[in-house]
Amino acid sequence: xSEASTTAALEVRGVRASYGPTEVLHxxxxxxxxxAVLAVVGPSGSGKTTLLRCIGGFEPPTAGEVRIQGTPVCGxxxxxxxxxxxxxxxxxxxxxxxLSVGANVGFGLPRHERTTDRIADLLAKVNLSADLAxxxxxxxxxxxxxxxxxxxxxxxRPAVMLLxxxxxxxxxxxREATRDLVGEVLRGAGVTxxxxxxxQEEALAFADLVAVLDGGELxxxxxxxxxxxxxxxxxxxxxxxxTLELDAIVxxxxxxxxxxxxxxxxxxxxxxxxxxxxHQVSARLDIRGRWVVRQLAFHGDHxxxxxxxxxxxxxxEQAGGGATFTVSTDQPVRVGDRMSxxxxxxxxxVPDSGHHAASVE
Ligand code: ADP
Ligand code: MG
Numbered sequence: 001x002s003e004a005s006t007t008a009a010l011e012v013r014g015v016r017a018s019y020g021p022t023e024v025l026h027x028x029x030x031x032x033x034x035x036a037v038l039a040v041v042g043p044s045g046s047g048k049t050t051l052l053r054c055i056g057g058f059e060p061p062t063a064g065e066v067r068i069q070g071t072p073v074c075g076x077x078x079x080x081x082x083x084x085x086x087x088x089x090x091x092x093x094x095x096x097x098x099l100s101v102g103a104n105v106g107f108g109l110p111r112h113e114r115t116t117d118r119i120a121d122l123l124a125k126v127n128l129s130a131d132l133a134x135x136x137x138x139x140x141x142x143x144x145x146x147x148x149x150x151x152x153x154x155x156x157r158p159a160v161m162l163l164x165x166x167x168x169x170x171x172x173x174x175r176e177a178t179r180d181l182v183g184e185v186l187r188g189a190g191v192t193x194x195x196x197x198x199x200q201e202e203a204l205a206f207a208d209l210v211a212v213l214d215g216g217e218l219x220x221x222x223x224x225x226x227x228x229x230x231x232x233x234x235x236x237x238x239x240x241x242x243t244l245e246l247d248a249i250v251x252x253x254x255x256x257x258x259x260x261x262x263x264x265x266x267x268x269x270x271x272x273x274x275x276x277x278x279h280q281v282s283a284r285l286d287i288r289g290r291w292v293v294r295q296l297a298f299h300g301d302h303x304x305x306x307x308x309x310x311x312x313x314x315x316x317e318q319a320g321g322g323a324t325f326t327v328s329t330d331q332p333v334r335v336g337d338r339m340s341x342x343x344x345x346x347x348x349x350v351p352d353s354g355h356h357a358a359s360v361e
Pocket of ligand 2: 048049050
């Protein structure tokens with residue numbers, strides 16, 4: 001894999017970080033190939049911001065190594081933030097409130113490049129009109145402010161762009177539009193990007209690679225579809241989206257569940273959990289079904305059903321709010337209806353004791 005290490009714009013090896021006596025990063029390894037967009041997804045407090053601060057040079061790791069374009073930037077040869085070839089966009093954009101938009105963007109440029117044309121160029125890159133240059137940040141919408149912040153960060157032509165939940169303060173519509181535009185701009189410019197977010201949907205949609213951070217440790221790194229469909233364990237599965245979880249007993253390559261047998265070749269014998277994603281669950285009206293519709297939400301092109309077990313024998317509340325499935329709108333389902341469910345395609349069977357997950361057709 002020597003080729004991979006030479007093409008990685010950003011390498012993080014065994015990075016640990018502490019605040020006082022409390023260690024919050026416990027040895028993080030991460031490699032972002034040149035030009036790739038990688039999202040680190042993790043719950044609040046998992047260490048996302050600390051990781052970005054270690055990479056950016058705003059926080060010294062207590063152990064480990066960070067390399068940007070192959071050059072070590074911490075350790076004996078400490079490289080300060082402004083010499084690291086990084087751009088940084090934070091949750092609130094952190095624009096200077098007393099400076100105009102143009103001056104904010106210009107702040108990222110060497111003095112001799114601070115021309116009206118160059119600033120207009122940078123604003124155009126993020127799809128903003130040059131007319132906005134004379135405004136103050138508080139005269140822009142939240143999405144526009146984030147784009148100005150990105151333009152300012154791009155001005156330095158960084159090798160690596162660090163984005164710390166830059167879309168989370170925006171409302172839904174603006175969030176998606178801004179996220180798409182920022183993704184386009186960064187990919188178009190070929191800037192290696194590391195986004196951190198607590199929003200799994202955002203991570204899956206935005207990135208080429210997703211890394212799951214939990215409690216200061218990386219659980220899994222892979223393509224969005226792989227981490228979503230093949231999480232290494234139950235905790236990781238839950239961090240990446242809704243799950244249907246069924247208690248199971250594995251014996252002879254079969255997991256027995258309340259909805260019948262599920263293939264579990266190669267899975268350790270004993271107690272296990274069968275994990276499926278909403279799109280892998282088929283629910284149909286069935287007067288003798290084991291499940292009852294607890295909640296129903298209309299989403300335009302589909303409905304989300306929350307099902308509970310009809311006889312109360314199965315508790316699926318542990319994932320927070322019960323088992324949730326997506327079904328098509330043409331089903332005339334009402335709260336209180338009985339349903340049967342079955343699994344489509346590959347479900348994941350995870351032994352309760354170990355961390356090893358096996359998947360089966
Ligand atoms: P995230 O960005 O994923 O929410 P952070 O990196 O901000 O997580 O925080 C990781 C942990 O470190 C949390 O438990 C947080 O409370 C703690 N922490 C963050 N910043 C500081 C600080 N300046 N001093 C002490 N503890 C901190
Ligand atoms: Mg944070």
